Amino acid sequence: MESIDPTLARLFLTLAEELHFGRTAERLGWRQPQVSKGLRHLESCLGVPLLNRTSRRVRLTAAGEALREPLRDWLHQGQGLALVARAAAQGQRGQLRVGMVSPAGFGPLPSWLHAFQVAHPGVALELREATLDVQLDGLQRGSLDLGWVLQPAGAPPPPLGWRALAEEPFVLAVSQPAACRLGPEPAVDALLTEPLVLFPRDIAPALHDAVVDYYRAHGVIVQPRQRAVQMATLIHLASADFGLAWVPASMQALQRPGVLYLDAPPDAPRCQTWVLATPALGPVARAFLQGLPSAG
Amino acid sequence: MESIDPTLARLFLTLAEELHFGRTAERLGWRQPQVSKGLRHLESCLGVPLLNRTSRRVRLTAAGEALREPLRDWLHQGQGLALVARAAAQGQRGQLRVGMVSPAGFGPLPSWLHAFQVAHPGVALELREATLDVQLDGLQRGSLDLGWVLQPAGAPPPPLGWRALAEEPFVLAVSQPAACRLGPEPAVDALLTEPLVLFPRDIAPALHDAVVDYYRAHGVIVQPRQRAVQMATLIHLASADFGLAWVPASMQALQRPGVLYLDAPPDAPRCQTWVLATPALGPVARAFLQGLPSAG
């Protein structure tokens, strides 16, 4: 049982992108015949053709199609191994790659990460700002250890590991004029008839539904005046008097001229934040999770 | 950014096991100088020493230690890629590797798997019988797609994905003599004072605790006469009149001379079975899960 030569793997992957032997050779800094020979060699090693090719058309076979993504991931991982070794030689005891959606930056995660970094100085912390779908992809591919996202659904969907780690109240971001209109202690009815800016449902369905249901319970059908995917954008829209925005309390850290934050009514739902753990949960990620407060 | 040569990777891994250049050469079918040269080459590629060696002692450096496990996993994955390609060429549309603890074979999993196989004829189903810890390891390494285990803890522990998929009553496996002693409709008190055979707590803590708590609620402190890790073994012990065994109802499929199954008392706890999903949840595993009945 032989492993695939990474050089040939790169060749195949480039070829699968270009679908052209000449351009592939150019991109790799090779000559065209070498590409032909290399691919033939790879195919004979595997025992199956990967590309159907004539002098006019190059197409992936089923085998090529099936091989493409896993091989890409494998090669990518392999490139990381060299870094692992070099880092370990300098006292690095592992890495933790954490994805965050932007608003989460304002939650408790940064301080937890800092505490972890102090407790484990050897660990290389890597933070990446990414949307939910990018994080899910990274977690599945193993290019991300932990994701930090707003609760994207009521129950753990296709079983990646979820873990509730933070819950906080909502606050309402409003413009100065709106704040004046509403007064210092606005009535619930007054609040709910204000224009609203809201994130699209698919960003955080449970969160979205919590807000919508709350409005419905008070006899108001939600009709957002504007939608935006980022919490920060919503707050900017609110500051421009587009309407009020329901955001997690930790977003109050984002202070902008013309924006005030009001407490949500006492009967309003609370806002949940979650950690979403990769399946390939490394020892470092485990250590990190064990150091966290046990969740609700 | 260059990837590690798999040949050198194999060399290093063998060397890390043997800690001896000569024996390593022998195991690989090489000559000793080639091992020296190969390792030096690898080290110069990485830019860090992997082994501290004198003519008397060979030891892994920190970098070598850090590289060992991930490299092993990487190489293993790489070997699988060739199989993926070959299988795809023959219409194979993916694979699903499912781990089962032995008693689970008697639960609903086999029929679900069969239904899945019918719906997805191209998928290569691979079943492996393995204990909980082996399955967890396989899931983390990505060498297993799904694990099928008895509920090992009340709540999802270090976040691998869990999903409850089956719940069934307990039944009591007893020997013929014990059945005679107890009579056809035994009183709860009579049952609970019978000697007991039980699995160790760490096999399935929640299940274990459910039984123990039930006994305690009736004023009985559980003192198993014998422990065994496999449900089938417990039943064999019961048949030899060691005591009665609490087992999932689906275990009744295991009919052995000298064993009878009694229904558990109506107030007894129920027994939960779970699917535990890998983090690196492949598209095939997802398709499988979507085809299942939604769980309680």
Added chain:
DNA sequence: TAAAAATACTCCATAGGTATTTTAT
């Protein structure tokens, strides 16, 4: 001084390059 890793040197298999031919549109 003896076991084991490193070095010196040889050889050939093959990765990579140049020139040319074949093929399909």
Added chain:
DNA sequence: ATAAAATACCTATGGAGTATTTTTA
């Protein structure tokens, strides 16, 4: 007729082997 892949052939790097030297407990 022509763009593009395949083939033929050449070269030289470096993988693999043999013999020997160096190292250290």
